[in-house]
Amino acid sequence: MKRAVSIVLLLAMLAGLVACGTGTEKPSDTTPDSQSTVTDAPASDTEDEPDKGPTVVDILPKKDFDGATVVIAMDSASGDYIPSEELTGSAINDAIVDRTRAVEELYNVDIEYFAHNFEPREQYVMWAETGEDAYKLYTSRTRYVGEFITFNVARSWSDYPDIIDFEADWFDTYAINTFAIGDDARMLFGDANESGIRFAWIWLFNKELAEQYHIPDLYALVDEGKWTIDQLMTLTQAVYTDTNGDGARDEEDVYGYVSDNAASFDSWGPTLSVSPVRKDENNIPYVVDGLSQQTIDGFEKVYKLLFESAGTYVYKSSFGQLEAMFVRNKALFTNTLIGYLEKDSVREMVDFGVLPTPKLTEDQDTYYTHTDCMFSCLLLPSAISDEEALCSVYIANALNAFGREMVLPVYYEMVLKTRLTRDKESPRMMDLVLEGRRYGFEYFAESDFPLTHVTVLRRSYDRNNSPSVSAYTTQLDKCKTWVKDFLEDWEYMVEEIG
Numbered sequence: 001m002k003r004a005v006s007i008v009l010l011l012a013m014l015a016g017l018v019a020c021g022t023g024t025e026k027p028s029d030t031t032p033d034s035q036s037t038v039t040d041a042p043a044s045d046t047e048d049e050p051d052k053g054p055t056v057v058d059i060l061p062k063k064d065f066d067g068a069t070v071v072i073a074m075d076s077a078s079g080d081y082i083p084s085e086e087l088t089g090s091a092i093n094d095a096i097v098d099r100t101r102a103v104e105e106l107y108n109v110d111i112e113y114f115a116h117n118f119e120p121r122e123q124y125v126m127w128a129e130t131g132e133d134a135y136k137l138y139t140s141r142t143r144y145v146g147e148f149i150t151f152n153v154a155r156s157w158s159d160y161p162d163i164i165d166f167e168a169d170w171f172d173t174y175a176i177n178t179f180a181i182g183d184d185a186r187m188l189f190g191d192a193n194e195s196g197i198r199f200a201w202i203w204l205f206n207k208e209l210a211e212q213y214h215i216p217d218l219y220a221l222v223d224e225g226k227w228t229i230d231q232l233m234t235l236t237q238a239v240y241t242d243t244n245g246d247g248a249r250d251e252e253d254v255y256g257y258v259s260d261n262a263a264s265f266d267s268w269g270p271t272l273s274v275s276p277v278r279k280d281e282n283n284i285p286y287v288v289d290g291l292s293q294q295t296i297d298g299f300e301k302v303y304k305l306l307f308e309s310a311g312t313y314v315y316k317s318s319f320g321q322l323e324a325m326f327v328r329n330k331a332l333f334t335n336t337l338i339g340y341l342e343k344d345s346v347r348e349m350v351d352f353g354v355l356p357t358p359k360l361t362e363d364q365d366t367y368y369t370h371t372d373c374m375f376s377c378l379l380l381p382s383a384i385s386d387e388e389a390l391c392s393v394y395i396a397n398a399l400n401a402f403g404r405e406m407v408l409p410v411y412y413e414m415v416l417k418t419r420l421t422r423d424k425e426s427p428r429m430m431d432l433v434l435e436g437r438r439y440g441f442e443y444f445a446e447s448d449f450p451l452t453h454v455t456v457l458r459r460s461y462d463r464n465n466s467p468s469v470s471a472y473t474t475q476l477d478k479c480k481t482w483v484k485d486f487l488e489d490w491e492y493m494v495e496e497i498g
């Protein structure tokens with residue numbers, strides 16, 4: 001539960017920093033006493049907060065790199081914000097610029113960003129083989145990394161336990177472990193990369209409709225662990241009004257839940273345990289023998305919710321239901337990516353609340369969140385010198401730490417807007433969503449791996465069917481071969497190259 005407490009605390013700190021500066025992008029507030037947009041709040045300016053605890057500046061290891069230049073190559077097609085050179089008045093941009101400056105100051109370095117957008121494998125392999133050493137850190141979309149990681153393009157973050165603590169608040173520990181082999185982690189996930197947040201799935205509910213339909217306290221339901229698919233079905237199946245009175249179920253009517261024709265299916269992946277890859281006690285991947293009964297039952301529940309409930313409407317295009325219906329008060333519930341909350345139409349709609357993805361059953365240990373594979377990871381180039389790598393490790397750690405302290409609260413404020421002042425539960429729910437992010441090992445080679453949960457779910461539901469267990473099973477041998485080959489390549493890389 002490490003995330004749950006701290007973001008609320010950070011938001012409280014933000015509230016204490018009111019009026020440090022307002023950006024030109026800031027829309028007029030309806031509540032005069034709401035929090036101002038913080039654009040230039042270095043972590044060290046918070047002495048007036050009595051019991052805030054140590055800031056990351058206090059915690060991070062100190063070092064002087066004598067003005068070294070660190071160029072970070074960023075995958076511009078991932079969902080990360082590419083930092084600009086200077087403050088622009090946009091709250092999120094300025095928070096990111098401030099993050100860079102804080103790291104530069106702490107370690108006496110000059111950080112530059114280079115946005116790249118290339119075909120993955122060739123470029124990375126070239127960097128590794130030719131010793132392209134201009135870039136001291138780089139990011140890549142996770143879905144492509146598996147195709148080149150065994151080409152020895154990246155050093156192991158695990159070699160620096162004195163500097164990097166994978167359990168720190170600012171790292172996504174679950175992701176790091178998922179994409180590590182044994183204790184060798186070459187992909188780093190944390191709050192330096194906003195894509196890990198923006199591509200996470202979230203549920204939204206329309207507060208006005210919730211009141212109208214006498215929906216019980218949903219936050220309490222979540223807290224009690226009772227926010228399940230069954231519960232969602234119960235709450236939504238009777239919610240349907242033929243608003244335009246034409247006798248047809250269309251986009252003008254009001255529904256309990258609006259989904260879409262493909263992407264929303266993906267969000268059930270972790271909850272239904274669809275991934276064919278698991279990790280053993282030594283964190284080595286293996287392929288399961290088939291779908292569990294629990295997963296098959298889960299498929300049926302989701303199928304009923306999507307296609308057999310009068311309260312559900314499946315919109316024709318992916319993600320389109322959000323603006324076409326939810327923001328127009330046509331749906332009690334919908335689910336989408338957190339990044340879509342940045343849309344103006346969403347921020348301006350009537351009040352909504354955020355929730356995690358419902359559990360499959362109440363005894364599921366926590367709420368699981370799917371993250372679309374466009375999220376990126378940080379890679380430490382193998383081509384740079386040991387000395388340069390050491391510097392990059394300090395920088396990477398600090399970018400994540402300051403990302404959590406300086407950028408995440410501003411991001412929350414941006415997507416939740418005035419809801420922060422009216423609804424103290426939403427930030428807490430956001431924490432719960434992010435804390436529940438779960439990944440399948442196959443994600444990091446999504447385009448190459450023979451069987452991903454996305455293909456399983458989409459193919460099944462596209463056919464308006466419960467999943468074909470035999471179709472799943474026939475792919476498992478290919479998955480086993482893929483994982484075996486991968487592990488051999490990995491072993492070769494570690495033993496022969498380093």
Ligand SMILES: [Ca+2]
Pocket residue numbers: 242243244245246247248249250252253
């Ligand atoms: Ca109608």
